[in-house]
Amino acid sequence: MKQFLSFVKKEFYHIWRDKRTMFILLGMPIVQIIIFGFALTNEVKNANIAILDNSKDVATASLSAQFNASRYFDIEKNLFSYDQIDDEFRRGKIKLAIVFPQHFNEDLLHFNKAQVQIIADAADPNTANQLTNYATSIINDYKDRITNEKKLPYTINTETRMLYNPQLKGAFNFVPGVMAMVLLLVCTMMTAITIVKEKEMGTMEIMLVSPMRPQLVVLAKAVPYLLLSIINITSILLLSVFVLEVPINGNLFLLVFESILFTLVSLSLGLLISSGAESQQTAMFISLVGMFLPTIMLSGFMFPVENMPLPLRIVSNIVPAKWYYSIVKSVMIKGVGLEVVWKETLILAGMMIFFLTMAIKRFKIRLA
C-alpha cells in the first residue's frame, strides 16, 4: 500500500509541477461549457429579414410589427420590388424574405383567405427550416387572433408541447456531450501520455526492475486523473445548473455514479492505448483520432445516430460516449432512474472490465 501511495504522490507532483497542463485540464470544461452555452448555439436569434409589402394595409402593418418584435427576426429592409429580393439574398444581407401580395387585407376580410410568400435562404437548410417555422407560427398566431375576434366556429388548433425542454434550449443537448468529451480527453489522452512518457524517459525501466507490481504501476497512474475528472464533473454540473439553467431532474448521485463509471472506462482506454504506443505523439494521435473523433461524430451529440446508415449505427455501439451520452440525457434531463438506464450502465461496466483487463494483460512486464 505504501508503495502504491508513494507512486500516486509522485503522479500528483507531476501534474502539479506542470501548471500549464493542469490549468488546461481544469479550465477546459469551463471554457467549453461557456463557449457552447453562449457562442455556439444552434438556436437562431435576430435573423435579418426583408419585407416586400405590396399591399400596405392594416393587416400587413400589424404582421410586420410582429415580425420585428419577435426575438428571432430583425427587419433589415423594406423592399419595393420583387427583383430586389434576389439581390439581397445574393449579397447575404438577409436570411428570409416575406412577400405580401396586393390586397392582402381585402382578401382576408372578403374571402377569408389570403396568401403570404416566405422565401428562405436554403444554402443552410437547417436555419432555413427553423426560420420558416418561426415565421409560419407568427403568421398563424395572427390568424388565430383575428379568427377569434370574428368568432368563427370549427377552428382546429394543433397544440405542440416540447417535453423536457419546452424552450428548446441547445444547452440540454450539449451539456451531456461536453461532459463526455471532457472526461474522455482528460482521462484517455492524459493517462496514455503519462505512461508513455515514462517509457520515453527510461524511468519505466526502473519501475520494471523494482519490486513494484506492474499492475500497481498501471493503477497508480490512473488515480490522479480520476480525481481530476471528479473535479471536472463537479464544475461542469455547477456551471450548467447555475449559469446555463439546465436542471438536474434525476438523481444527482446516480448521475455522478454514471459519470465516474464513464471516467473509469476512459481511463482504462487510456491505459490500453499506452500499452501499445511507444511515443507520446503516437499516444496522442491514437487518443485524438481513435477516441475523440468518434465521440464527437458517433455519440449522437452532434449528429443523431438514428439517421445514420446501418453500418455507422452498428459502429456507434462500440463508442463508449454514445452510452454515456444517452445515460446523462435520460438522468439529467428526463429525470429517469436506474430502472431505465440499467442496460447502458451494464454496457459501460462491461467495457471498463474488458479494457482494463486488456490493458493490464498487454502491459509489458519485460522489455523484450
Add this chain to the structure above:
Amino acid sequence: MTNDKVITAKNLTKKFGDFTAVDHISFDVHKGEIFGFLGANGAGKTTAMRMLCGLSLPTSGEATVAGYDVYKENEKIKKSIGYMSQKFSLYEDLTVRENMEFYGGIYHMTDKFIKEKTAAILKRLHLEKEKNLLVKSLPLGWKQKLAFSVAIFHEPGIVFLDEPTGGVDPVTRREFWNMIYQAADTGTTIFVTTHYMDEAEYCSRVSIMVDGKVEALDTPAQLKRTYEAASMDDVFLKLARKAVRAAD
C-alpha cells in the same frame, strides 16, 4: 568459493528473430567484485544485462542472480538488485528529496529508514542545500551521482549500472568511481557496462564482448599480459577488430 558467486550465467542466449544478440555467454561474478562488462556498441552488453535484471527473458541458457533463477524467481531478484540505466532515470520534475522518497517508497522502505538514508546521502553528496531543487536544474554530473545513490538506496546486494558515465566529464567520472569503490567496500557487488577503457582499469575483473560472445574474461592486468598490450585500450582494439557486426 561457490557460495560467494552472486551472479552465474551458463550459455545464456538471446535471439531476436534470426538475430542472436547474446550468444551462449558464460561467466560468474563474485560477491563484492566490480565486474566490468565491456564491448563495442551493439555487442550485446545491454541485452545481457537486461536478462540478468529480469527485464528481458533469455531464449536459452541458465542464469542466477543472488541465488535466484532468472526464469522463475524474477520477483525475488527484483528485491535484491539495484539498477541504473543510461538515462539516469530520475524524475526531472521532482525535487532531489522527492526522488529519494519515491524510490524508497516503491522498495517498501519504512519512513524512518527513508528519512535517515536521505539525510545521509544528501550529506555525502553535499546536496543538503539543493534538496528542494528540481532535479532538472542540477548539472549532469550531480544527477548521475544522485542516480547511483538512488539505485543503491535500498541497500541491494548487487547493483547493475548500464553505461553510467556517458556524457560526464573526467573529474566527475573519477568521483563517480570513488562512489562505486565505497559501495564495493561495503560488500555490494557492482556489475557495470562501459566503453571507457580507462574505467575498465578500475574493475576487479573485466569481460569483453564481441558480436554477442564473451571473447575475454580476466583481471585487467592479466588481460594486458595475455594480449601483450600496454593498456586496456589496446586489448580492446585487438579484440574488437575481429567484430563483423556493424556498430549501431
